[in-house]
Amino acid sequence: MLVGSIEAGGTKFVCAVGDEDYRIKDSIHFPTTTPEETLQKAIDYFKKFDIEALGIASFGPIELRKNSPKYGYITSTPKPGWKNTDFIGKMKENFDVPMFWTTDVNGSAYGEYVMSTLSNEKIDSLVYYTIGTGVGAGAIADGKFVGNMGHPEMGHTFLKRHPDDLDFKGICPFHGDCLEGLVAGPTFDARLGKPGKDVPLTDHVWDIMAYYVAQAAIQATLILRPNKIVFGGGVVSEAFLVKVRAQFKELLNDYVEVPELEKYITMPIVQNNGSATLGDFALAIRELQD
Amino acid sequence: MLVGSIEAGGTKFVCAVGDEDYRIKDSIHFPTTTPEETLQKAIDYFKKFDIEALGIASFGPIELRKNSPKYGYITSTPKPGWKNTDFIGKMKENFDVPMFWTTDVNGSAYGEYVMSTLSNEKIDSLVYYTIGTGVGAGAIADGKFVGNMGHPEMGHTFLKRHPDDLDFKGICPFHGDCLEGLVAGPTFDARLGKPGKDVPLTDHVWDIMAYYVAQAAIQATLILRPNKIVFGGGVVSEAFLVKVRAQFKELLNDYVEVPELEKYITMPIVQNNGSATLGDFALAIRELQD
Numbered sequence A, B: 001m002l003v004g005s006i007e008a009g010g011t012k013f014v015c016a017v018g019d020e021d022y023r024i025k026d027s028i029h030f031p032t033t034t035p036e037e038t039l040q041k042a043i044d045y046f047k048k049f050d051i052e053a054l055g056i057a058s059f060g061p062i063e064l065r066k067n068s069p070k071y072g073y074i075t076s077t078p079k080p081g082w083k084n085t086d087f088i089g090k091m092k093e094n095f096d097v098p099m100f101w102t103t104d105v106n107g108s109a110y111g112e113y114v115m116s117t118l119s120n121e122k123i124d125s126l127v128y129y130t131i132g133t134g135v136g137a138g139a140i141a142d143g144k145f146v147g148n149m150g151h152p153e154m155g156h157t158f159l160k161r162h163p164d165d166l167d168f169k170g171i172c173p174f175h176g177d178c179l180e181g182l183v184a185g186p187t188f189d190a191r192l193g194k195p196g197k198d199v200p201l202t203d204h205v206w207d208i209m210a211y212y213v214a215q216a217a218i219q220a221t222l223i224l225r226p227n228k229i230v231f232g233g234g235v236v237s238e239a240f241l242v243k244v245r246a247q248f249k250e251l252l253n254d255y256v257e258v259p260e261l262e263k264y265i266t267m268p269i270v271q272n273n274g275s276a277t278l279g280d281f282a283l284a285i286r287e288l289q290d
């Protein structure tokens, strides 16, 4: 059996074909240009295979309420040309197979969730944050995606400011100093005039980042009580998560029970940014079986 | 048909008996003293009726994972005498009927959810915050309670501090300036040396409170995307919520779609603090039907 995955990012698309064991059989990636050109490349790619279902994890905001006339659309994105793109409609014109449509971070969350259960972890809930060019999160509870009127946008909540960071205004165009405005990758350039990869972990700015990311983990913990919180994205490293766990412990002050922190706050299990592709395969297969 | 409700608060217990239309047939309340004495009063009360099921909404923290040996217990509460109280065990010794066990705020959330659907609102999710002596919240998504490893404790997340309130340390014994530490009823005494009921709504402290409560509503919005957020508890009034809505609008900056704010951020529909009792009746009946 073959199923397809599209990880539709704002910068690049990753298309892949996998089997019933979520093994990648083939894959391709190309830059995100216009919707016409980019979706056509994805279509041409999958025409070469006999896929039985398709999982799509897209940048957003997207419409995922099935009863909406805009179901399957990328809706109000600021990305030029992509506002109001009928992604699923275009795919359905070309492939008569079941499709699962969700956000990029939900796809990653699902991939991590499936891998955790396959690794015999006893989990029924998981939150996946990406800290990259922007900050977003997807969440699963009892095997289903969290979010009722739409998908979560956990990257834009407000946080207690670090005393040594009070002068930084934040870079979110909507909110200034929301989580994304305080910890997304480009904040390094804004705070220090150089990219994050050039800022050593001994720089105090990393403690400030950890203070904020720990508060995000506390929000997810106290609102959802998940089994696990996974952090992915270019900004995140194991060494950074060591700092995040320390701040989390101090701030939460044992108020609620959480698993051992090394297991609770972690990097992705799936390697090479593959969480979303694996999640898409699993969601495609689930859609086929329903 | 008769079903029972216990709203077990830290200060008082409210026991009630209702029918299949959630109408209160009889009720009683008494102060919360020792577990032995208080639970016995509840038992004596329900012995006078022929109840077919019982819904219990209790102060916490409580254990609500059915596979835990401590299921049905009030667990690590700081309330003297109540730590490790086997609430459901004691009830089961006396009544051989189905019981639904949840937190006080979940009970209220469920009552508001049921009343909203009975009022023909199209909703499948709701968050209920109480702002009283403490701050707590319960949440429903797709008709089920939110919370996997345990119940939510949304009253203890951190917030961006108001510029005119930076010197206030907050009163939460665990976190200082978490939401509860910044907006619970006793913060009026701590900030101004007098109780909240003596502080006119023109006092700037109410704007500061609204700034924090709006951020709590933003957290709930961006993480859960619910249909409705209800605020109850002694601190909340319609006039206060007018301020909260204004701050919410400004802070969220239309980042995600929410219902009309007058319908989205509201006082309880059920009058006289009756949300939890109604919720308990509905949960008791649901338990009977399962």
Ligand SMILES: Nc1ncnc2c1ncn2[C@@H]1O[C@H](COP(=O)(O)OP(=O)(O)O)[C@@H](O)[C@H]1O
Pocket: A009, A011, A130, A131, A132, A133, A134, A184, A185, A186, A195, A196, A197, A198, A232, A233, A234, A235, A236
């Ligand atoms: N080692 C690093 N330390 C901190 N930030 C980094 C590091 N490497 C990359 N970044 C930042 O991560 C961001 C890219 O994140 P990434 O998750 O790779 O992409 P995207 O979010 O666009 O999909 C950029 O802002 C980049 O500067």
Ligand SMILES: Nc1ncnc2c1ncn2[C@@H]1O[C@H](COP(=O)(O)OP(=O)(O)O)[C@@H](O)[C@H]1O
Pocket: B009, B011, B131, B132, B133, B134, B184, B185, B186, B195, B196, B197, B198, B232, B233, B234, B235, B236
């Ligand atoms: N009008 C009011 N304005 C502000 N605070 C009030 C007002 N009335 C009561 N409170 C405060 O609300 C708290 C009690 O909240 P309530 O929900 O009635 O009880 P509890 O949380 O103990 O169940 C007290 O701290 C009290 O000072």
Ligand SMILES: [Zn+2]
Pocket: A155, A156, A172, A173, A174, A175, A176, A178, A179, A180, A181
């Ligand atoms: Zn933002």
Ligand SMILES: [Zn+2]
Pocket: B155, B156, B172, B173, B174, B175, B176, B178, B179, B180, B181
């Ligand atoms: Zn607290």
